[in-house]
Amino acid sequence: MNQEPSRAPPLCLALYQPDIPQNAGTMLRLCACLGIEAALIEPAAFPLTDRHFRRAGLDYLDQVMMTRHLSWRNFEQWRATNGRRLLLLSTHAASPYHAFAFRPGDIVMVGRESAGAPEEVHGAADARLLIPLRAGARSLNVAVAAAMVLGEALRQIDGFPDGETFDGNGVGPAQK
Secondary structure: OOOOOOOOOOOEEEEEOOOOHHHHHHHHHHHHHHOOEEEEEOOOOOOOOOHHHHHHHHHHHHHOOEEEEOOHHHHHHHHHHHOOOEEEEOOOOOEEHHHOOOOOOOEEEEOEOOOEOOHHHHHHOOEEEEOOOOOOOOOOOHHHHHHHHHHHHHHHHOOOOOOOOOOOOOOOHHHO
16 A cells, blocks of 8 residues: 655644544545555554455555554654654644644544544644534544545645646546
């Protein structure tokens, strides 16, 4: 699941011990399409050969620049070596993501779908970001949350890939 990028990925999406294969596959597909690096922090609750994981990722999984980390500790060592900020998405955060100043190289992390991220991860984060929701709503799907925040981060750092141009209707050349 590695690709030689034409330039360094502008951001990284870290998946902390994912437990729903369809969501993980969708987020890795997002990374492939937007040229975002992925970090998978194990253990995952499913094998990476899971058919649901593969179906959600389609043929994009082979295009993802992904690093697998056997543990949280291994991930933290990698992050420290590379000097990158960790931004944790959390329903327990106070800072709205749209008011945050993203920088190239940031790592946006999502927690487990069933349990979020443990206190150790919250404590290590350089920032904890929230997606404001209307009263009574608990949370968004983790893949939707990742897409929203990564879209804003890419917009701020001018990090969207230089791909095909689209017409005013959002239709690219391959879709005409």
